[in-house]
Amino acid sequence: MQAWYRTPTWLWLLLPFSLLFGLIAGVRRRLFRWGLKPVYRAPVPVVIVGNLSVGGNGKTPLVIWLVEWLRKQGFRPGVISRGYGGKSETYPLRLTGDTGPEQAGDEPVLIHRRCGCPVVVAPDRAAAARQLVTLGVDIIISDDGLQHYALARDIELVVVDGQRRFGNGYLLPMGPLREGLWRLGGVTAVVNNGGPAAPGEYLMTLASGELNAVGEGEGPCPSVGSQVHAMAGIGNPGRFFTTLTEQGFVLDRRLALADHKGVTPAALAEVQSRPLLMTEKDAVKWRGGHDDAWFLPVDAHLPGEFEQLLLTRLKELHHGH
Structure with a gap:
């Protein structure tokens, strides 16, 4: 929820619920600590x-x-x-x-x-x-x-x-x-x-590895400086997009998905014109729909x-x- 990171004033309306959440979490934690x-x-x-x-x-x-x-x-x-x-x-x-x-x-x-x-x-x-x-x-x-x-x-x-x-x-x-x-x-x-x-x-x-083809991967591996589309269904998609731009890729379109969510056919239809780069986590749940898709692995x-x-x-x- 992006509002948590922008602190709009309407969030104060949720304060009573946060207090209740904290009370319940605290009681639950103590039940485990006390052996109950x-x-x-x-x-x-x-x-x-x-x-x-x-x-x-x-x-x-x-x-x-x-x-x-x-x-x-x-x-x-x-x-x-x-x-x-x-x-x-x-x-x-x-x-x-x-x-x-x-x-x-x-x-x-x-x-x-x-x-x-x-x-x-x-x-x-x-x-x-x-x-x-x-x-x-x-x-x-x-x-x-x-x-x-x-x-x-x-x-x-x-x-x-x-x-x-x-x-x-x-x-x-x-x-x-x-x-x-x-x-x-x-x-x-x-x-x-x-x-x-x-x-x-x-x-x-996180150090990026080499691009890997997702599925059959019909096209040539995108080179640094080329225009691509990018998608990320992780907690902070912006981090992935920044990594790609820092490596020299030119991002034409960016698909920021909710964490753990897959891309919809309608969204894929809009990114067929260029190679599609994604995270390794997105590649795991890839169901096809783009013939020139690639994932970027990272190592900690x-x-x-x-x-x-x-x-x-x-x-x-x-x-x-």
Whole structure:
């Protein structure tokens, strides 16, 4: 909701609902803390990659980075997710090579295809974690789930969009926050996607790879300086468009879609005149409709200080067990 980042005065009408939301969230949190609601603690460490605000902030690139980094440290990581945007007949759902985004959601499918690690989705992340443990993983990464207190966690990483930050700083529905900013004081680390990073935050940068054809990809790969159309169904589409222009592409038309949403045939009809560039997340749920479509993969890069923080915390967990 763009109003959260522009703070129009009419949002004050929603203040009573935000106060109610905060009260309910606080009571729920305490019920878990006091043991009045069950909490599942997995026999392996659990890393939460979440955010305070609704909408995408760049969690998926960090999850992929974590999977690859943990493998280098000798771990066998697996990923759990709610599977937003997908609908399965049964849960928990373990992803295979044939699992599509209509079943598991676009982000879990992207993670599974990129990493090849075990991925399990379920609205009940504790149930997903239980199944993941049976697959032989020795550390669990939860894609989102900071507020899913039914699952105990050992490391909490909060991703912040460096451009949008926390909007107006208010709770839903007056603002974009699921929990107050006080929550940042109790997490392991705050990862800033794209900067500028505030003191104490770890800057994550995204490096673009080579364009990949989506589907059959009949045309030649678009070159830098050529005119293209672009679309993005992510939390902050403007970030993708900026990346393309910084690389030298000339954007003729820009299709900014809602997070997790696919492009409609009517919108595709308007962008047939030039190559269509999209995010890897959009490519996962691509159903065709353009013969010259390409996606731009990105890889996360994080500072050595962040790696050292994780190593220290993992060693503490190992000695604790």
